[in-house]
Amino acid sequence: MDRIRIVGGRRLEGTIPISGAKNATLPLMIASLLTDQTLILDNVPRLADVNLLQRILSNHGVDMMVPGKRPGESQEFGHTLHIVASRIVDTTAPYELVSKMRASFWVIAPLLARMGEAKVSLPGGCAIGTRPVDLLIMAMEKLGAQIEIDGGYVIARAKNGLKGGEIKFPKVTVSGTHTALMAAVLAHGTTVIENAAQEPEIGDVADCLNKMGARISGTGTSRLIVEGVTRLGGARHSVLPDRIETGTYAMAVAMTGGDVLLEGARPELLQAALDVLKQTGAEITSNNHGIRVKRNGSGLAPVDVSTSPFPGFPTDLQAQLMALMSKAKGTSRITETIFENRFMHVQELVRLGARIHLDGETATIQGVERLKGAPVMATDLRASVSLVIAALAAEGETMVNRVYHLDRGFERLEDKLSACGAAIERVSG
């Protein structure tokens, strides 16, 4: 199994190109199930999760091409994907596949909307919490689906098609909102989605669906209105930049000191995180090319932050902020309000010398003068990258194990960081 070796203590200087967002790419690929025409996605990141979803979708009959070569032929996954689901050959998503990637559960809504039935395995638990799908089921039921749970599978049926209705989410859910949208676009009549998630990835998917012929309005607000249409067509869409990758590298620069342009990044996608970074003492400016992050000399100021749905501080940057605050001059508090168990990085950061006390959903971090390299590992993607950030500023060598988590969500992580002067390399085997 690959590992990543980091020798800390180097400043980051240069340019990091920001990739397309993983969490927009996955639902965009899934949206291809809604039409028999070709969906072309540009700016697709080369990630293990994208490859895995490709395999999952091919099980339903979806064909995917990277112009010039077949996907999977080399590590160099293309930036443009041609996806066509001309014929759905199977409406079942089996446990073996869904359990590997939770987001693949989301195929349920487009399969139901297009084929009138879907049988998708419940995804099971995961490292960051219980993550139920009750609200996704509620959304489909509100549009007239009959749902049954049998043998670990959710079986959804709407023999005469889905019907527009009102879906009011009791809590903000990204997966619930994607599901409601993908179910509603082909329903008869109008659907109103209240308390919808406002994450930029939802807006990106809605934009793409509209290019395919859907009629969605209200994107970027908590009230989405969908007028159902009878069919969707093909479209070409470029995936928006990854705000979590952006925030992660911004925190890495704040941690090590330096001066880096995050090329292609858009500040409006992560304003809350940039505001927190400014509070810590990082200098943030932006222009047409991206976001520039600088920190020279001065110590980091501590912060008090709670995660919340967009436009709040994202849970997907919580671990990285904790790594950063482990070297702040003073005591920080970080409260996780989205996932109940998203603190797997705490004990690993402690192995690097961080002083963190966990009490329920709040972590108190007492900044230390120096961190020291050690072997570490983590059980999810964002936790793993928080260890990379800490290691970049730790004395000596850190070996990050279980690199496959990083490969799920960070394109060419070690290349991007080493191009800016970090001593980071992948060790095979």
Ligand code: EPZ
């Ligand atoms: C998406 O997960 C992201 N995944 C997550 O990113 C991200 O952390 C999360 O949104 C929050 O921003 C993808 O986009 C692929 P939710 P999702 O539905 O959609 C509860 C990463 O590292 N809930 O908004 O699954 C749920 O348990 C990943 O890239 C229910 O109670 O998140 C959680 O507490 C990790 N019932 C809260 O809502 C439901 O039916 C928010 O979950 C659904 C969700």
